[in-house]
Amino acid sequence: MTRFEGDVALITGGARGIGEATARRLAFEGARVLIADIDADAAERTAAGIEGAAFVHCDVGDRASAEAAVARAVEQFGSLDVLVNNAFSASRHFGPLEELPDDGWQQDLDVTLTGALRCARAAWPHLAARGRGAVVNIGSVNAE
Numbered sequence: 745m746t747r748f749e750g751d752v753a754l755i756t757g758g759a760r761g762i763g764e765a766t767a768r769r770l771a772f773e774g775a776r777v778l779i780a781d782i783d784a785d786a787a788e789r790t791a792a793g794i795e796g797a798a799f800v801h802c803d804v805g806d807r808a809s810a811e812a813a814v815a816r817a818v819e820q821f822g823s824l825d826v827l828v829n830n831a832f833s834a835s836r837h838f839g840p841l842e843e844l845p846d847d848g849w850q851q852d853l854d855v856t857l858t859g860a861l862r863c864a865r866a867a868w869p870h871l872a873a874r875g876r877g878a879v880v881n882i883g884s885v886n887a888e
Contacts, residue, residue: 746772746773746774747773747774748770748773748774748775748825748826749773749774749775750774751770751774751775751776751825751826752775752776752777752778752817752818752821752822752823752824752825752826753767753770753775753776753777753778753825753826753827753828754777754778754780754813754814754817754824754826754827754828754863754867755767755770755777755778755779755780755828755830756780756781756802756804756810756813756827756828756829756830756831756859756860756863757780757781757804757829757830757831757832758777758779758780758781758787758790758799758828758830759779759781759783759786759787759789759790759799760781760783760786760790762830762882762884763779763781763828763830763831763882764779764790766828766830766882767779767790767794767797768794770826770828771794771795771796771797775825775826776796776797776821777791777794777796777797777798778797778798778799778800778813778816778817778820778821779791779794779797779798779799779800780799780800780801780802780804780813780831781799781801781802781831782801782802782803782804782831784799784801787799787800787801798816798820798821800812800813800816800817802831804829804831804855804859804860804862804863805833805851805854805855805858805859807862810859810862810863810866811862811866813863813866814827814863814866814867814870815866818870823870823874824867824870824871824874824877825871825874825876825877825878826877826878826879826880827863827864827867827871827877827878827879827880828880828882829859829860829863829864829879829880829881829882830882831855831856831859831860832852832855832856832883832884833851833852833854833855833856834852834856856883860881864879867879
């Protein structure tokens with residue numbers, strides 16, 4: 745038996761980079777994975793390359809979308825054991841700090857921090873009902 749045999753994992757930002765590698769490893773270790781990503785085409789391609797995986801379009805910057813991704817994991821696989829918050833937004837502003845636009849900064853916060861909160865909040869009842877689970881938050885500009 746492998747470490748995550750029978751577990752269900754939801755990976756946000758799972759279509760490429762660190763998220764894709766995490767999804768592949770969890771599946772290798774026996775988990776059933778749902779790849780959630782704002783790029784549905786990339787998420788579908790990634791899921792197609794992982795046995796038993798599924799995908800869902802998800803914009804964690806939108807509360808309803810984040811909640812729908814968690815609901816999809818439970819509907820598709822019957823439970824949720826692991827949430828990996830890997831989705832992020834990195835401002836493409838590379839100039840002086842005083843020129844950083846508020847809207848770019850706010851978008852980064854909405855996706856990277858508030859998005860993780862939205863997903864964790866939606867996942868919590870399912871994790872609590874099982875009496876176990878894990879929430880892993882990843883922050884890296886290398887995630888893309």
